[in-house]
Amino acid sequence: MIDIHCHILPGIDDGSKHMSETLSMAQKAVEEGIDTIIATPHHKNGQYENIKSEIIEQVADVNLALADQGIALKVIPGQETRIFGEFIEEYESGKILTLADSQYVFVELPSGHVPRYTEQLLFDIQLKGLTPIIVHPERNSQFIEHPDLLYKFVKKGTLTQVTASSLCGYFGKKIKAFSQQLIESNLTHFIASDAHNVKNRTFKMAEAFDLIDSKYGPDMVYLFTENAELLVENSNVMREVPEPVKRKKFLGIF
Structure with a gap:
């Protein structure tokens, strides 16, 4: 199994x-x-700046330590970049890193809103031959209140990644319910851990896939696990036709 988002x-x-x-x-x-x-x-993100060259060096050091300890894990370079106006310029100057040296690039939005220029930037990223992936949209309050906005982005070529812990309820019932809505409406393409530690922000990937298997069946598990592999291979990921979140049903689950 591949985890495409981890700190x-x-x-x-x-x-x-x-x-x-x-x-x-x-x-x-x-x-x-x-x-x-x-x-x-x-x-x-207003607190951290980690440019491409420094991340690649860090990844090499971690892989050496893993090999030294006999831990059977491979770490690949990536980056979680907060949306900002000069995104394209920083990519062109070699500071922004795609995932696993692929066409796919993470875009993080603020948790409380979606900046007005988001749609234009997502379009500009695609013009550069890249595929933007919005991370943890299920934790964005504007998407929760206005899911049609996310539907519009996905319909125009943007992908999304839901956090395993969100799906399992560790961020609360509302975010869990919205995570399920995103899966049911074909508005997400990856499940990843966004793990930060081994205590309160750990992986929960096995738990999430058990939940997906029981609720949606093995085909959905296959889609998410295969998409992670396709991303690392820099191949085109599987996309089902996106559907708008049914607003009446969405409101009724809280």
Whole structure:
């Protein structure tokens, strides 16, 4: 299993604080059946800046430590970049990193709103030959209140990634319900951990896929696990036809 979103690199954001914690996270990941992680430290979120070259160096150090400890996990470079106006310019200058050296790039939105220029930037990213992936849309309050906005983005080519812990209810019932709505409406394409540690923000990937299997069946599990593999291979991921979230049904589940 591949986890495409994880804060496993030590000491560079609000994830792992040091190499020993990184190794603990790696061991926990392996126990859950994860064999590959894309390390996605925060970038340009107002607190952290982690540019491409520094992330690649950190990933190399972590892989050496994993090999030294005999932990059967591979870490690949990635980045979680907060949306900002000069996104394209930073990509062109070599500071923004795609996931696993692929066409796919993470875009993080503020939790409380969707900036007005989001649609234009998502379009501009695609003009560069990249595919934007909005991370944890289920935790964005504007998407929760106005899911048609996310539907519009997905219909125009943007992908999304839901957090395993959200789906399992660790961020509350409302976010869990919305996560399920996104799956049911074909508005998400990846499930990932967004793990930050082994305590309160851990992987929950096995639990999430057990839930998906019981609620939606093995075909949905296959779609999400296969899409992670296709991303790492830089192949086109599977996309079902997106549907608007049924507003009446959506409101009725809270």
